Amino acid sequence: MSDKIAFITGANRGIGRSMAHHLAAAGVGVIGTYRSHRDEADAVVREIAEAGGRAAMLELDVGDSTAFAGFTERLAATLADTFDRADLDFVVHNAGDGILAPYEDTSADDLDALYRVHFKGPFLLSQQLLPLIARGGRILNVSTAATRFVLDNHCAYSAMKSALEVTTRYMAKELGDRGITVNAIAPGAVETDFAGGAVRDDPELNAHFRAITPLGRTAGPDDIGAAVAGLLSSDFAWLNGERIELTGGQSL
Numbered sequence: 001m002s003d004k005i006a007f008i009t010g011a012n013r014g015i016g017r018s019m020a021h022h023l024a025a026a027g028v029g030v031i032g033t034y035r036s037h038r039d040e041a042d043a044v045v046r047e048i049a050e051a052g053g054r055a056a057m058l059e060l061d062v063g064d065s066t067a068f069a070g071f072t073e074r075l076a077a078t079l080a081d082t083f084d085r086a087d088l089d090f091v092v093h094n095a096g097d098g099i100l101a102p103y104e105d106t107s108a109d110d111l112d113a114l115y116r117v118h119f120k121g122p123f124l125l126s127q128q129l130l131p132l133i134a135r136g137g138r139i140l141n142v143s144t145a146a147t148r149f150v151l152d153n154h155c156a157y158s159a160m161k162s163a164l165e166v167t168t169r170y171m172a173k174e175l176g177d178r179g180i181t182v183n184a185i186a187p188g189a190v191e192t193d194f195a196g197g198a199v200r201d202d203p204e205l206n207a208h209f210r211a212i213t214p215l216g217r218t219a220g221p222d223d224i225g226a227a228v229a230g231l232l233s234s235d236f237a238w239l240n241g242e243r244i245e246l247t248g249g250q251s252l
Contacts, residue, residue, distance in 0.1 A: 010095030018225025
């Protein structure tokens with residue numbers, strides 16, 4: 001994959017950071033985004049460069065779709081200046097946050113925020129990026145395993161991800177004439193900063209997820225990052241319109 005370029009939202013930390021590193025290790029050039037924590041984004045670029053790869057980071061709030069047109073211009077300039085390319089091979093919609101609450105306590109503002117980040121943002125950003133995606137490219141949407149089973153406080157969050165999964169299938173159908181495949185991954189419990197680092201930092205919650213996972217542990221970011229690098233390889237070029245769970249068998 002040494003001549004490929006990947007675009008990853010939310011690549012400065014957690015799962016997105018791991019995706020960036022694993023793809024770079026496979027020879028893929030990486031353009032990532034960050035909403036805040038510029039220092040983390042700069043560190044990812046530096047680490048990839050030190051390992052012999054190529055990377056760039058651009059600031060983007062995926063919850064603000066009014067900024068997408070201007071962002072696309074900056075992305076095109078970065079492609080040309082840093083990678084001597086006019087298009088992308090891979091687009092990964094990873095950025096997100098965890099506003100988790102019981103159904104009865106979820107506010108209108110919470111619902112709107114989740115909609116903007118987890119559904120409206122990926123939906124409209126993919127539209128905006130289509131002219132920059134090479135024929136035969138790949139789009140990968142990051143969903144959640146909690147669209148299959150019920151987790152406490154995940155109602156609104158999982159509803160937005162369910163909408164993204166339906167959109168994934170429609171995109172795969174409609175973009176097929178350009179040779180673009182569209183799939184979704186659905187991670188389970190992962191030890192990251194998501195939702196305040198709950199899976200990573202709460203011993204009781206971590207123990208609960210270990211107990212309902214046949215492999216006896218929760219995932220680390222590299223479990224997901226490595227899988228994404230594999231799914232975007234030429235070995236999976238025929239995969240299209242699918243939802244792939246990455247859970248270690250959680251809640252079978």
